[in-house]
Amino acid sequence: MSNAASSNTQASQGRLALITGGSRGLGRSAAIHLARAGWDVVITYKERADAAEATLAEVRALGRKGAALALDSGEVAGFADFRSRFAAVLASEFGRTQFDALVNNAGNGADVSFADTTEQQFDEMMNVHLKGVFFLTQSLLPLLADGGQILNVSSGLARFSFPGKAVYAIMKGGVEVLTRYLAKELGGRGIRVNTLAPGAIATDFGGGVVRDNPQINAHVAAATALGRVGEADDIGGAVASLLDQRSGWINAQRIEASGGMLV
Numbered sequence: 496m497s498n499a500a501s502s503n504t505q506a507s508q509g510r511l512a513l514i515t516g517g518s519r520g521l522g523r524s525a526a527i528h529l530a531r532a533g534w535d536v537v538i539t540y541k542e543r544a545d546a547a548e549a550t551l552a553e554v555r556a557l558g559r560k561g562a563a564l565a566l567d568s569g570e571v572a573g574f575a576d577f578r579s580r581f582a583a584v585l586a587s588e589f590g591r592t593q594f595d596a597l598v599n600n601a602g603n604g605a606d607v608s609f610a611d612t613t614e615q616q617f618d619e620m621m622n623v624h625l626k627g628v629f630f631l632t633q634s635l636l637p638l639l640a641d642g643g644q645i646l647n648v649s650s651g652l653a654r655f656s657f658p659g660k661a662v663y664a665i666m667k668g669g670v671e672v673l674t675r676y677l678a679k680e681l682g683g684r685g686i687r688v689n690t691l692a693p694g695a696i697a698t699d700f701g702g703g704v705v706r707d708n709p710q711i712n713a714h715v716a717a718a719t720a721l722g723r724v725g726e727a728d729d730i731g732g733a734v735a736s737l738l739d740q741r742s743g744w745i746n747a748q749r750i751e752a753s754g755g756m757l758v
Contacts, residue, residue, distance in 0.1 A: 509559075511535045511594045512738065513581070515568050515631070516601030518547035520698040521648065524731030525598060526550055530559040532735045535589060537581065539566035539601060562588045568601040569622035574634040582638060593640040596738050599628045599670075600648045604700055609661045617662055624666035629673060642685040644738055647674050649749065651694040655757045667692070671749055678747035687746040689737055694753025696725040720755025729754070 512529055516522040517538025526536045527550070536554055540547040540563055547563035554561035562584050566577050585591045602624050605616060628647060639645070649671050652664040671690050678688040695715040697706035704711055705724055715724045733752040736742060 509533055509535055510596065511537070511585075511589060511591065512596040512598060513537045513539070513594055513635070514598040514600055515539045515566065516541075517598075518543050518550055518563070520700055521693065521696065521727055521730045521734075522598070522600040523550045524727035525600065525734040526561070526731075527553050527557070528728070528731035528735040529738065530554040530557040530561070532739065533559070534596075534735075534738075535560040537562045537564065537584060537594070539564050539568070539577075541565070541567055541601070560589060566601070568627045568631060569619065571622075571626060571630045574631050577631075578634050578638065581635070585638070593638055594643070595640050596644040596646065597632060597635060597639060598646045598648070598734060598738075599632065601627075602648070604702075605663045606659045606704075607662065608659055612662045620662050620666050624663070625669045625673075628670055632677070636681075639686065645674075645677060645681075645686065645688040646734060646737055647671075647688070647690050649690045649692040651692050651751055651753045651756055653692060654751065674749070675747050682746075687743070689745060689747070690749040691730070691733055691737060692749055692751040692753070693730050693733075694719065694725050694751070694756040696727060696730060698727050715756070718757050719753065720758055723754065725752070725754055 512534050514522050514526050514536060517526045518540035526538050529536055538547055538550060551561040551563055564580055567573055585594060605620055607616060632645060647670050649667040652660050653667045653671055674688050674690040681688060695705045705715060712724055716722055730752055737750060
């Protein structure tokens with residue numbers, strides 16, 4: 496089948512997104528919002544297969560197809576195997592050879608001062624948030640359709656600063672630079688690449704501190720123009736909006752979804 500025929504066949508099937516870290520938090524919300532917008536989704540999880548299946552149950556309840564694959568997004572040596580498994584799922588579950596959007600969302604936090612950051616902590620953050628994003632995207636490029644999209648999840652912490660967040664934030668800063676370079680290099684294939692930078696969100700990220708600590712919750716709300724902390728659905732909706740075809744002229748941009756935090 497020619498590339499054009501393959502693209503036409505897949506277009507008739509609807510769009511399909513791969514979301515890393517889609518079993519909980521922002522990734523889960525993104526999967527559900529995309530399903531509501533008519534997307535099929537493949538999500539990755541590191542350990543919680545049960546949480547991934549719960550996310551897929553909601554996707555399927557919305558009338559869309561979904562699948563889940565295990566992935567350690569900080570282990571580059573496993574990316575070739577993941578690509579093979581992903582390609583097999585595309586064929587067996589969706590009747591496709593390519594997908595339409597990659598959402599690089601998987602990640603974990605770190606709360607440690609610059610002075611106390613160890614080399615191991617630095618490497619762990621780099622492997623997941625920067626090196627992993629770089630090489631997973633590279634590995635999946637042959638499967639990403641021309642005219643597709645990449646959305647890299649960064650953080651408001653790449654713009655504003657809080658003690659204890661340096662090692663996490665600098666990796667996100669690197670991802671924001673990577674976004675611009677990817678947009679430049681992949682523009683010939685019609686692939687657009689953007690960064691979504693959430694502010695403080697009330698999820699279990701970072702031990703759920705924004706969600707569960709009343710003092711921190713109130714502090715964030717007071718520093719936000721809209722007067723509250725963000726919720727996962729605020730970010731899931733932003734993901735769906737940026738991947739929508741009506742946003743097709745937005746490219747190589749950093750979009751912050753923080754409710755106006757620290758403006």
